[in-house]
Amino acid sequence: MPEETSQTTFKITDAPIDDAQVEGVFVTLADVRVDGQSLEGFSKTTIELSALVEGQTLTLGELDLAADSYSSLELVLDTQTDAAGNTPANYIALANGTKEELEASAETIRVTDGFEVIAGAANEIVIDFDLRKTITKSQGALEADYAFASTSQLEAGIRVVNEQATGEIEGTVTDSQDYAETIIVYAYPEGTFNAEAETQGEVQFANAVTSSKVSGLDNSYSLNFLEEGTYELVFASYEETEGSVNFATLLEVESTTGLNLGALTLSAALQLSANVTVTGTL
Template identity: 40%
Template sequence: MWKRKNSVMSMWATGLLSLSVLAFTGCNNDDGEEDLGEGTMEIQMTDAPADNDNIDAVFVTVTSVKVDGQVVDGFEGPKTINVMALQNGKTEMLATDKFTAKSYENITLEIDSEMDEDGNSPGSYVEMADGTKNKLMSSDGEKAEYTFKGRSRVMADAKSTVVLDFDLRKFIRESDTGSASSFSFVSKSDLEGYLMFADEDNSGRVKGNYSGQIDTDEKVIVYAYKKGSFNESQEADEDADIQFKKAVSSTEVNGGLTKSFSFYFLEEGDYEFHFASYKENNAGEMELYGLIDAESETNADLLDNVEVQAGVEITLNIIADGI
């Protein structure tokens, strides 16, 4: 009886092992690679405010979207978008497609300077407040690719949404040519590593109430940095090609008697926030006036260590105390 019992147990163990092997084999595709399943990724675009109040709109023409080097077939382009219309949490859907369930870290846009979605020229341009259009030139060629960095996890049979922060403040450079201004895209090499995207499911929101006088010729911009990444001498350098280059995002303080600001897509993590004053110069252009001494109403050191959690909205009460 003992031997019979052992025989039955051996048969049961062998059957279980065979079942496990079959289950494991069933998770592989015909090429011998593990089948992770597929999920849907939706790619959206948003923008942070530009520094120039004379700009009324900025149109860019996207001709291709890639995720980790893979062309997104679900992108229906070319597509011409007024990026400046996508501020304060507004987004534009670029593409949606199926992807292997795994993590992705790079989203690349190909942008056409020459031809828009209707075949007209220019493809990308700045529209001024007086209605004039200035073509956005590119030193990287007629069509240039720009890569946004981040991390998004696509889950099998689920949908994830990522939001690209176009951030015109970093993307566009203005130069004076005699009596007129010209605009151009910043080169890919200058922007490498400084364009970001966020996974919406892994993002939080920060809102703030701002107590402080803002003059009629002044603009206050709030910059969000990953904790420990802000260096005042580098980021606020007047001679830098791109000021506040390492900022993850930025937003403007708005309002009359009650002033406020909002960040809508901040990846979960620890941040610090810095406030900068811009004033109008003799040429009517906004230029950096200085960093503002600002602190939280409840904790003077809070702005250097704000924890952003996924799906959570934080409200900061800010007191500004001069430059």
């Protein structure tokens, strides 16, 4: 009996970068490979990753894959020119109108996260390129310097999921007492958040599955492409200083409908609503 295969679509998305100076993050991919096989329909592409937030995606290409688990996904960076033949190939666009090149220690990113192709399903594999974890920033005497994170951090900062097996947690945040200038919501597997460890180091909240900036007229957030499981939500306050957004403190919140924000159970295709009110700081 022939092995069952599925035409599998590959997409890319992003979790937002926490930096008010950044207008856009542009990354040029020369190739995308699964088990050494290049995606069909893919050509060299320059992607504005920072625009692909709140569940927005860009389709990269397709492959006919057997129903199975896969752990070999490679993103190949072009480090010379972008898709239009211009330099730099990978860069940060800053609010002051300048570009800063993003340099990588390796051209090939071997993603450590695996994914599953499901038999008989419309498989859409989402590559979540988390800019918080994959871009580093160091403050020089006159301006900040940006770069890709180390190869190991870069590979660990990209997760891959089958959209068929994911859900979403969305909601609004009421902060009537103005406890925070900017609020970012982080999703962690239940019981894994360690406040001391996660608010220190070069990459803060490094073990969050994904994050979302509270924004819009309704102060909403959307945590997308979460695999089935139980999650705890962490709400953090950020302050803007000289154009840079920096972590200030954790926020104390309560659900407006009595949900346990430390144990939200999510199943595939479920959109869970978790509206909260900020009651103080921690």
